Every structure is written in C-alpha cells, then in structure tokens.
Amino acid sequence: MRGIPWNDRSGDRLRTWLGISTEQFYDDATVGLMPMGFCFPGTGKSGDLSPRSECAPLWHDPILSRLPKLKLTITVGEYA
DSSP: OTTSTTOSHHHHHHHHHHTOOHHHHTOTTTOOOOOSSSSOOOEETTEEOOOOTTHHHHHHHHHHTTOTTOOOOOOOSTTO
16 A cells, blocks of 8 residues: 555565564554655655755654653664
C-alpha cells in the first residue's frame, strides 16, 4: 500500500532484524518513525530528491527532547 513508510521488502527485513511484528512496528505507542528531513525536497528523475540540509537540525532536537521515554534510536538509510 502506497503512502505507508516501510511497507515493502525493506520494511519486512527491518522488522525481522528488530524481531517485531508488523502490528508492533506500526503501533505508535511502541515505535515512532521520524523522517530525516521533515521538508519534502521534491521529486527527481528516479524518486525523491535528497533531504534539504536545514530541515533536520531545525526539527530533530526539539522533537527528540519531548520523548523522555525513548529507549532506542535506529537510523536507516543513506542520509541517516
């Protein structure tokens, strides 16, 4: 299904590595998904363009500071 992050073979592999089910992965009380950029960079010839450099520093720290029970952070992908 389009528009759902990690809803493909790479997501299946990630959930297997984490040892969690699809239901657990998409339960927002258990797992939080945060984009690297927060600003949609636009679309290029072969998919989305690279994240804009000013967006992650602007948003990551303020959001992460509001998650006091955060136990594990996993960054995935070329821009992580």
